[in-house]
């Protein structure tokens with residue numbers, strides 16, 4: 525019997541979107557047949573070949589490599605491998621592609637086909653607008669923030685443990701949602717105070733959740749826009765599950781704003797699921813990246829991808845520290 529832990533349950537949920545992407549690229553694009561006709565293919569070449577969005581092509585390749593259906597070559601390009609060669613290419617005796625195509629009318633698969641084509645986030649659960657547009661309504665923001673709070677209750681203590689040696693005095697939790705991470709951090713660091721910055725539609729939830737944790741005297745709440753100027757007076761900026769919502773240009777904007785607002789010696793901490801350095805997995809992280817690619821303008825990043833952006837705006841000593849459930853932190857210091 526397999527017994528699932530909390531991390532496995534999170535992984536299982538995050539993986540639901542990935543199978544729809546697999547169905548989409550096989551049934552709509554016959555991806556493995558196209559790739560089998562070439563020596564090797566990069567993400568940019570795949571985007572060109574299938575006429576799909578480049579971010580989507582990049583995330584798709586990582587996921588298919590993590591599944592073992594593609595092999596990543598030393599130059600970063602890929603070619604079909606394993607069961608893809610036996611079952612997902614035109615002309616093979618045990619061709620499974622018609623079976624895969626039976627699933628293509630699932631709403632999630634239709635959404636994936638659309639995102640591959642346009643690069644724009646899918647409607648939340650196939651209905652109405654995408655998550656970010658729906659965050660302005662209180663009902664949706666409450667449902668979403670309750671979900672973030674539940675996940676954070678499980679994974680936030682490991683984050684606090686992983687960065688307590690940085691010894692921050694005042695933490696700004698940017699896109700801090702219910703405040704669950706800020707509360708875990710001040711719990712682990714008795715001399716530290718924090719503030720949660722989030723959208724106006726979220727902060728009532730944050731205030732009551734912080735009060736319920738008995739931390740209102742040490743965790744403030746700021747309603748605002750993180751793409752505006754960031755408040756001064758904080759020596760650690762936390763972005764938890766935030767950077768994966770944004771494209772590289774917007775991450776650079778946030779990193780620059782943090783660099784400007786932090787004092788010398790201050791830290792930027794990105795808490796998220798990160799891909800391995802060659803962007804070949806791990807599978808659960810690659811599946812989470814698919815989910816983020818489909819519902820936001822972002823994806824999961826590797827540490828080297830983030831290091832390029834962070835060092836580009838002036839941060840130093842960028843490194844990764846694992847936590848739990850496939851999560852890790854990327855830490856960067858302002859010199």
Ligand SMILES: C[S@@+](CC[C@H](N)C(=O)[O-])C[C@H]1O[C@@H](n2cnc3c(N)ncnc32)[C@H](O)[C@@H]1O
Pocket residue numbers: 659672673676698699700701702705721722723726748749750751763764765766769
């Ligand atoms: C995916 S959630 C992550 C929440 C939390 N940090 C966590 O780890 O669970 C992203 C958060 O960013 C917030 N957010 C999105 N756009 C924002 C903006 N422009 N300014 C401030 N917060 C924003 C959302 O309201 C949401 O709480």
